[in-house]
Amino acid sequence: MKRRIGVIALAVMLITTMLAGCATKTNDTATEKEGSQTEKVKLRFASWDSAEDLDMQQNLVDQFNEEHDNIEVVLEAYGDDFDTKISAGMGSNDAPDIMYMWNYPAYYEGLEPLDAYLEKEGADFKAGYYDALWDYNSMNGEIYGMPVGFTTHCVYYNKDIFDQAGLEYPQKGWTWDDLIATATTITEKADGVKGFSYQLVADPYDFEMFLWSNDTAIADENGVMEGNLNSDQAIYVFEMYQQMQKDGIAIATEKGGSDEMRSGKTGMFIYGSWAINTFKEDNLNFGIVELPSFASSGKDSVSILSSSGISMSKDSKYKDEAWEFIKYWTGEELNKARIEYELPVLNSVVESENIMEDELKAPFYSMLEQSAGYVPTSFVIDDWSRVCDNLELAFERIFNPSTLEDAKTVLDEAVKQ
Amino acid sequence: MKSKRWIKKATPFFFISPWIIGFLVFTVGPLLFSLVMSFFDWPIMRTPAFSGIANYVEMFTKDAQFYKSLSITLKYAAIFVPLNMVLALLLAMLITQPVKGVKFFRTIYYIPSVISGVAISIIWKWILNGDYGILNYLLSLIGIEGPNWLVDPAWALFAVILASAFGVGVMMLIFYADIKKIPIALYEAAAIDGASPIKQFFKITLPIITPTILFNLVTSIISAFQQLTLVMLLTGGGPLKSTYFYGMFVYDNAFKHHRLGYASANAWVMFIIILLLTMIVFRSSTAWVYYESEPKAKGGGKK
Numbered sequence: 001m002k003r004r005i006g007v008i009a010l011a012v013m014l015i016t017t018m019l020a021g022c023a024t025k026t027n028d029t030a031t032e033k034e035g036s037q038t039e040k041v042k043l044r045f046a047s048w049d050s051a052e053d054l055d056m057q058q059n060l061v062d063q064f065n066e067e068h069d070n071i072e073v074v075l076e077a078y079g080d081d082f083d084t085k086i087s088a089g090m091g092s093n094d095a096p097d098i099m100y101m102w103n104y105p106a107y108y109e110g111l112e113p114l115d116a117y118l119e120k121e122g123a124d125f126k127a128g129y130y131d132a133l134w135d136y137n138s139m140n141g142e143i144y145g146m147p148v149g150f151t152t153h154c155v156y157y158n159k160d161i162f163d164q165a166g167l168e169y170p171q172k173g174w175t176w177d178d179l180i181a182t183a184t185t186i187t188e189k190a191d192g193v194k195g196f197s198y199q200l201v202a203d204p205y206d207f208e209m210f211l212w213s214n215d216t217a218i219a220d221e222n223g224v225m226e227g228n229l230n231s232d233q234a235i236y237v238f239e240m241y242q243q244m245q246k247d248g249i250a251i252a253t254e255k256g257g258s259d260e261m262r263s264g265k266t267g268m269f270i271y272g273s274w275a276i277n278t279f280k281e282d283n284l285n286f287g288i289v290e291l292p293s294f295a296s297s298g299k300d301s302v303s304i305l306s307s308s309g310i311s312m313s314k315d316s317k318y319k320d321e322a323w324e325f326i327k328y329w330t331g332e333e334l335n336k337a338r339i340e341y342e343l344p345v346l347n348s349v350v351e352s353e354n355i356m357e358d359e360l361k362a363p364f365y366s367m368l369e370q371s372a373g374y375v376p377t378s379f380v381i382d383d384w385s386r387v388c389d390n391l392e393l394a395f396e397r398i399f400n401p402s403t404l405e406d407a408k409t410v411l412d413e414a415v416k417q
Numbered sequence: 418m419k420s421k422r423w424i425k426k427a428t429p430f431f432f433i434s435p436w437i438i439g440f441l442v443f444t445v446g447p448l449l450f451s452l453v454m455s456f457f458d459w460p461i462m463r464t465p466a467f468s469g470i471a472n473y474v475e476m477f478t479k480d481a482q483f484y485k486s487l488s489i490t491l492k493y494a495a496i497f498v499p500l501n502m503v504l505a506l507l508l509a510m511l512i513t514q515p516v517k518g519v520k521f522f523r524t525i526y527y528i529p530s531v532i533s534g535v536a537i538s539i540i541w542k543w544i545l546n547g548d549y550g551i552l553n554y555l556l557s558l559i560g561i562e563g564p565n566w567l568v569d570p571a572w573a574l575f576a577v578i579l580a581s582a583f584g585v586g587v588m589m590l591i592f593y594a595d596i597k598k599i600p601i602a603l604y605e606a607a608a609i610d611g612a613s614p615i616k617q618f619f620k621i622t623l624p625i626i627t628p629t630i631l632f633n634l635v636t637s638i639i640s641a642f643q644q645l646t647l648v649m650l651l652t653g654g655g656p657l658k659s660t661y662f663y664g665m666f667v668y669d670n671a672f673k674h675h676r677l678g679y680a681s682a683n684a685w686v687m688f689i690i691i692l693l694l695t696m697i698v699f700r701s702s703t704a705w706v707y708y709e710s711e712p713k714a715k716g717g718g719k720k
Contacts, residue, residue, distance in 0.1 A: 004424055011431045084672045091461040091677070106675065109462040200568065201655065254568065385674045396657050402569040403657065 041321045043073045044096035046089075048082035053341055060337060064328050071321045073098075090313075097316040098325055101137075101145045101309045105384055108139040112312040115143050117323050128346050132372040136307040139379065145309025146330045149342030151272035152303035152367035153209065155179070155292070159285040161267040165189035169287055172366065175295045176240065179268070183249040186267040196244060197266040200252040200399050204391040205378050209304040209371075210237045214294045218377040218391070229391075230411040233297070238398050238407035245401060252399050261286075272306050273343055273364050290363045290370075302374060303367040308342070390417045451681040459678035472682035483683070485658070486666040487690075489574065493662065494641035497578050501637055502630070505585050509592035510618070523593075530586030538650030541580040542567070545651075570659035573652055577660050580647055588633050595629040596622060627706040635695055642691050663687055 047057055054077050061075045076096060078085045083103070089095035090110035101107065118126050126134075133147040155170065162169060165186045170178065183195020208218050216233040219225045228234065244250035253260055257269040262282055270291065279286050291301035310329055312322045328334065335344035336353065343364055344350055356362050378384045394414040397405045430437075455472055459465040476483050512523045529537075544552050547565030556563040566576040599622060607617050645664030648654065654661040654669075667687070671680035 004421065007424055007428055007431065011434075014431065014435055017435075087461050087672055087675060107462070383674075389669075389673075393658055396655065400568065400570070400656055402565070402571070 039070075041071050041318045043071060043098060043316075043318060043322055043325060044076055045073050045325065046076045046078050046082070046086065046096040046099040048078055048080075048100050050077065050079045056337070060329075060334060064325060068324070071318075071324065073325055093315055095313040095315060097313055097318065097322045098329075099311055099313065100148070101311040102307065104137065104139050104144055104309075105379055107311075108144045110314060111144045112314040112316065112319060113142040113144060114146065114312065114323075114326075118143065121327075128348060130345055130347065130368060132305065132368055133307055133345055135373075135375060136305050137309040145311040146326050147345040148308050148310045148330055149338065150305055150307040150345055150368070151274065151343055152305055152364050152371060153206070153270050153272050154288050154290055154303070154363045154367060155268055155270050156261060156275065156279070157268045157287050157289065158261065158264065158266075159287055161186060161190050161193055161264070165267075170289045170292075172290045172363070173300075174289070174292045176292045177295055179292045180240075180244065180249070183244065183268065184247070187249045190267065193265060193267055194251045195249045195267050197251040197253050197257045197260050197269045198241060198244075198399075199257060200254055200396065200401075201392060202395040202399060204388050204395065205376060206304050206306075207395065208376060209291075209302055212302040212304075212371075212374050213291065213297065213299075215297045215299065219381060221375070221380060223377070223381040225387075225415040229415050230408070235408050235411060237294075238395075238411065242398055242404060242407060245399070245404065252401055273361070274341075276360055277341055288360050288363045290367055300370045301367070302371045304374075304376065305368070305371060387417070390414060452685060454678050455682035455685050457678040459676070459681075461675040461677060465678065468678065472679045473686070475679070476682060476686065482658075482661070482666060486661050486663045489659070489661060490642055490644070490663040493574060493578065493644065494638060497581055497641050498634070498637045500578070501582070501585055501588060502633060504582065505588035505592055505633070508585065508589045509596055510622075512589075512593055513596050526589055527586035529583040532583065534646035535650060537580060537583050538647055541576075541651055545576050545580075567652055568656050570655075570657040573656055573659045577644075577648055577651060580651055581644070588637070591629060591633060592626065595626045599625050624707045625709070628708060631698070631702050631706050635698055638694055638698070639691055642687065642694075 045061065047054065049057060054075075058075055061073050065072050082100070086095065086099060086107065090107065095110055101111070104111075129147050130150075133150055134143060136150075137143055137145040137147055157170060159169065166189065167182055167185055170182065179196065186193055186195035204218065211217050211229075211234050214233040214237050216228055216231045218229050220228055241250075245252055251260060251266055253269075256271060257266070258271060258275045258278065260266040261269055261275070262279070262284065276288075291303055293299065293301040310326050312319060312326065316322050330345070332346055332349055335346050335349040338344070339349075339353060343361060344353070344355065350356065350365065356365060378388065381387050391414060394410050397403050397410050398407050454465075456467065456469060457465045458468040458471070508526050512519055512526065532540075544550050545566040547553065547563075547568060550563075550566070552566070553563030564572045566572050603621050604617055607621060612620065643664055644662055645668060648660050648662045648665055649668070652660045654665045663683075667680050667683045670676050670683060
C-alpha cells in the first residue's frame, strides 16, 4: 500500500515537472506587470546592436515605457545572429512585433506595409525624411520600414601618414587616378605603410557602388547581368583594384579594413560612418572625404546606402501600438539621441544640429545627395542570396592575393550563373 | 488486485518516462518532421508546397556545390580521423608511463578539448594569422616561410585540421582508461620472453584495445562529417569556398537561402552516408576487433 502511494506520488511529480518545463513559453506573453489595473499591451522589439549601443537603446526603450502607460516594449538583443533569429521567428509565426530591418528583399513577406500608416500622419511627416532613403526601405512600390539610420561610404585618410609623405589632403571631386597616385606616393615615402586597403571578400551589395560610379551596374532593371557585370566599364573597375595589389600599393584585408587603419598600416580605406567613434577614441588623426570619381565617366561618384530601418511584423497583434513605438524610435528626439553612432535621417535634425558643419559627417550627406535614384541589384534579382554567394566567390577569385585571377574571365563566368 | 499488478509492471516505465518523452519530443519528433520537410519546397516566409523527390533530384543532378562540399568533407575526414586516432593513442601511451608528474600532463593534454568551439576559433584565428600569427613566427625561426593559412585556398583545409586537433583529449582519455585495464601480468610475461616495448605495444596493447579503437573510429567519423562550428567561425567556408564543409552547406541552404526543405534533404543524405560508413566499419570490425569475452572457437579475434 505504502509502496503504491509512493509510486503514484513519484509519477505525479515527474509529470508535473515535465509539464512545467514545457509550458513557460506560451504563458510569458500574457503575464501582467506590477499590479497595474489596465491590460498592458506587450510588444517585442528586436535589435541587432550590442555593448554600449545596446545599453543606450535599453534606456530609450525604458523612457518610452515610462511615457506610455498602456504599452510595454521589451527589447530583445539578437546580436550577430539577428538574421537567423528573425528567419526562425518568421518561419514559426513568432516574429517580434517590431524589429530592425535592412534586408527587405529577403524578409518583406513577413512585414506589414506602412504606406497606410504614413498617410494617416499627413504628407509632411514623410517629407521630413531624406528622399533617397525611401527607395531602400521599399519593395515593389510599397514601404516596409521607417528609416532609422543610414550611412553612405566615404574615404577615410590618415592625416599623419599624409603629412609624413608630404601630401595634400584629398578634396571633394578628386578622381581614382588621384587616389592611385596618392597611394603610390604613400607606399614609397612612408615606411611599412601601404597607400590603400580594401576588402578581400568584397560584398557585392557594397561593391556595386563602384560600378555605378563608372556608369554601369551588376544588372539592369530586369535583373540581367550579361552586359552589365561583364561590361568594359565593370572590368575596368575590377582590374584597377587588382592592379593596386599587383603594384604593391594596396592591401587586401580580411575584414573591413578598420584594423589596418588603426594600426597605421594603411593610409586610406573606404567605409561607412561606423568607424568615426572608434577612431576618435583611438585619437587617430584622420579625415574623411567623398569617394573619388572615374575621370572617364564624366559624372560624380556614387555610393551605396547602408540603410537601417525599423519594421513591423505582419503577424503582430498590436499594430497600432507598434506604430506608436516606430514613430517614437524614428522621431526627432531619438535621432538626436543616436547622433553619436547613426547619422540622423530627419532633415530637421540635420539642420538643427549643424551636421553639415561637421567635417567628418558632412561628406556622408553629400554622397547621399550624389547617390539618389540608384536601386541596388539586390532589390531587383529574385534569388539574390544565391546570386550574391556566386558573386562573392567570383570577386574573391579576383582579389585574393593567392589567386588574382583575370577579371574578364571570372566576370564572364559569373554572369552565366 | 489487478491495479497492483499493473502498477508493478508500469513502474519501470514511469521511471524512464521523462527521458523517453524528451527523446520522442526533442529528437525523434523533429527527425521525422525534417524527413517530411525534405519532400517539400519549404521557404521560410511563404507556405510550403509538396514537391516529392524534387529536392533530392536537384541535389544530385543540378547542384555542383553538393559534390564539392561532400568531397571537401570526405577529404577532411580521411585526413583527420586517422591523424586524430594516432595522436590520441600516442598521447594515451605517454600518460600511462609511470613518470613523475604524469598527472599534470594528463590534465594539460585534456584541457584543450574542454574549451568551447567559439573560443578555439578565436584563438586559432590569431595563431594562424599570416602576418602576426605565432605559427608563422615559429616556422620562420626554423627558416620556413609559412603560408597565409586562412587566405590561401591551398592551405586553409590544413589550417582547419590543425585547429581540430584541440579535441584530441576526449579520445585520449578513453584510450587511456582502456590501456590501464590491461593486466600487467601480460606485459611481464612478454618481457620474460624477451619482447621489446614496441613489440609489446603491437602484440599486446593494440589487440586488446581494438574494441575501443572501433568505438573511437565510429564516433570520430560521425563528428568529422558533422563538423560545423570550427569551420563557420574560423574560415566561414572560405577562402574561395575551399573549406565549405557539408555542414556549412546545409546551414546556408537553411538560413541564408531560406530553403528549409532543401536543407532537410541535404541533412538526410548526410545521415544516410554516415550510416553506410558506420555499417561498413562495423562489418569490417569482425575481422580486426578482439573481444576478450568471445569464445575462441568463433571467427574473428587474433589467434
